[in-house]
Amino acid sequence: MSQQVADATDKQVPTHSSSPTKRSTYIYAAVAVISLLGLADATYLTIEHVTGQSVRCTIIAGCSEVLSSQYAVVGGMPLAMIGAGAYFTVFALGTLAAFGYKITGALLNLLVAAMVVVSLWLVYLQAFVIRSFCQYCLFSAAITLALATLLLIRWRKP
Amino acid sequence: MKRILPFLIILSVLGVALGSAWYLKRSSTANPAPPAADSPRPTTPALIAPGAEPPQTSGPATAPVKIEEFGDFECPPCGQFHPILKKMQEEFDKNLQVTFREFPIVQMHHHALAAASSAEAAGLQGKFWEMHHLLYDNQKAWHEQFDVRPIFEGYAKQIGLDVEQFKRDINSDLVARRITEDGKRARSLGVNGTPTVFMNGREMPFEVIINEAKLRAAIKAEIESAKR
Numbered sequence: 001m002s003q004q005v006a007d008a009t010d011k012q013v014p015t016h017s018s019s020p021t022k023r024s025t026y027i028y029a030a031v032a033v034i035s036l037l038g039l040a041d042a043t044y045l046t047i048e049h050v051t052g053q054s055v056r057c058t059i060i061a062g063c064s065e066v067l068s069s070q071y072a073v074v075g076g077m078p079l080a081m082i083g084a085g086a087y088f089t090v091f092a093l094g095t096l097a098a099f100g101y102k103i104t105g106a107l108l109n110l111l112v113a114a115m116v117v118v119s120l121w122l123v124y125l126q127a128f129v130i131r132s133f134c135q136y137c138l139f140s141a142a143i144t145l146a147l148a149t150l151l152l153i154r155w156r157k158p
Numbered sequence: 159m160k161r162i163l164p165f166l167i168i169l170s171v172l173g174v175a176l177g178s179a180w181y182l183k184r185s186s187t188a189n190p191a192p193p194a195a196d197s198p199r200p201t202t203p204a205l206i207a208p209g210a211e212p213p214q215t216s217g218p219a220t221a222p223v224k225i226e227e228f229g230d231f232e233c234p235p236c237g238q239f240h241p242i243l244k245k246m247q248e249e250f251d252k253n254l255q256v257t258f259r260e261f262p263i264v265q266m267h268h269h270a271l272a273a274a275s276s277a278e279a280a281g282l283q284g285k286f287w288e289m290h291h292l293l294y295d296n297q298k299a300w301h302e303q304f305d306v307r308p309i310f311e312g313y314a315k316q317i318g319l320d321v322e323q324f325k326r327d328i329n330s331d332l333v334a335r336r337i338t339e340d341g342k343r344a345r346s347l348g349v350n351g352t353p354t355v356f357m358n359g360r361e362m363p364f365e366v367i368i369n370e371a372k373l374r375a376a377i378k379a380e381i382e383s384a385k386r
Contacts, residue, residue, distance in 0.1 A: 036171065043175055048184040056364055057233035057263050058351030068234070088175065092168045100166040 022103075025098050027154040031108065031147055032094035038087035038143040045080035045136050066134035071125050079122075083140060086115055090147060109155070112147050119144040201210040209259055209343035210336035214277075214286045217247065217255035222384035223358060223377050225254065228261040228344050231273035231293040232301055235368065239353045240294035242370050247376060253381050258290060260340040261352050269306045271337070272328075276310040278317060278336050279327035288317040 002021065048067065057069040072079050093108040119141040126133050189311040210342045227243065229236045260278065262270035273293050280289035292313045293300075300309045327333055334339055347356070355362045358380055 013313060032304060039171075039175055040178075043179050044182065051363070051365055055235050055368075056353070057230055057352040059263055059265060084175070086174065091171055095164045095167050099160070101164070121362060140317055 002068065004072075024154055025100075027150050028094045028098035028105070028108075031112075031150050032091050032098060034143060034146055034150070035087050035090040035094060038140055038147075039084060039091060041136055041140050042080050042084035045140075046078055046084050049078040049080050066126055066130055066132050066137060069125075069130050071122070071130070084100055086111065090115070109151055112144065114153055115144045116148045169305040182342045199304060205346060207339070207346040208338040210278075213230050213257045214281055214290075215255055215257045216287055218252050221253055221255035222253045223250065223380045224260060225256070226257040226356045228259045228340075228347075228352055228354040229347045230261055230263050230267060231290075231297065232267035232270040233263065233352045234297070235364075235382065236353045237297040239355075239367060240291075241369065242373060244291070245370065249374070250377055250381070254377065256371060258286075259343060260337045261344045261349060261354070262337065269300065269303075272310065273300075274337050275323075275328045275333050276313070278333040279324050279330070280314065280317065281336075282327050282330075282332065283317060283319050283323065284347070285319060289313060292317065318328050359371050 045067070049072065074082060090108065091110060093104040093111065096104040097108055101143075122137060123141050126137065196277060225243070225246075227239075229239075243256065247256060258277075260274040262274040264271050277286055280286050293310075296309075296313075299307045300306050303309060310328075311321055311325065314321050344354075346362075347354075353364075353367065353368045357376065362373075362376065367375055
């Protein structure tokens with residue numbers, strides 16, 4: 001509902017450099033670009049998982065405790081792979097929204113909201129259950145929060 | 159054109175992502191090129207540190223397959239690899255020589271150095287492998303303990319060591335130097351995690367060493383290749 005109001009507001013204001021429409025385009029473009037960082041991070045983690053490298057004890061990443069835990073797999077699928085799919089979907093929706101496909105904006109909000117919830121849950125698991133932090137997972141959570149922040153900025157009335 | 163441009167961008171990114179994933183998977187599972195016949199290592203021998211001398215080995219020096227493991231006694235995957243390697247030693251007997259190199263990841267494992275020192279101290283009394291097996295077999299039991307010294311001293315007693323000598327050796331310069339020398343060798347070979355396993359000088363992918371059937375097949379292939 002709020003999304004529709006925001007979209008309607010966008011349509012009513014004439015287009016100029018600081019108009020909400022143009023601002024929305026920039027924000028959606030930024031969302032698409034930032035989601036690529038998340039996609040790269042999640043793709044790397046997926047490969048580490050698939051090849052078994054993430055399970056090793058390493059002096060570099062320190063992620064083995066997290067990535068070898070039971071929480072790293074959901075329904076037989078690596079969580080990182082699901083994350084990569086989510087980031088790619090965010091990229092696709094953000095790109096389409098930046099090109100004026102209105103419906104994708106609402107889907108994007110829903111998806112990023114779900115990703116924020118999952119990210120917070122995963123940070124909680126790292127902090128209080130697994131008691132180890134994986135910097136790649138924290139980077140992913142930071143990316144998700146950055147995406148949510150951008151969409152909140154867009155959502156707010158100018 | 160403007161209508162299809164976003165779809166072109168999305169498809170391009172999908173292509174790049176899948177291509178990168180394929181490249182990453184390929185490079186992380188690929189074996190380095192086999193060493194030349196006269197070179198035991200994949201890189202320039204002069205740049206490779208020798209490690210602690212004499213090394214902790216099990217099996218004949220004439221074995222056609224030589225496995226060198228860089229391990230950390232507190233690392234869970236090393237604990238999983240241990241029974242697999244033990245089984246391979248039993249199966250391939252005189253065709254397999256195993257060398258263990260200390261690579262305690264002290265940043266992550268609080269007792270890894272104490273465990274490595276205990277194994278090396280046992281080695282000074284000729285019982286490295288007995289201690290090695292006990293440490294791995296009971297990894298879960300001591301891993302979460304606050305003070306592991308009495309546990310390791312119990313293992314020393316169990317395998318018939320002179321416990322007082324063992325306690326002195328744990329803190330000796332000789333034991334510390336052996337662990338340092340193995341660490342230097344690890345760094346010179348680019349080892350950054352455990353278990354890292356070299357078979358006849360080639361680093362083995364983790365997915366191979368942790369899979370009994372794949373490791374068996376790899377060892378058999380090396381034996382066949384040595385016969386030719």
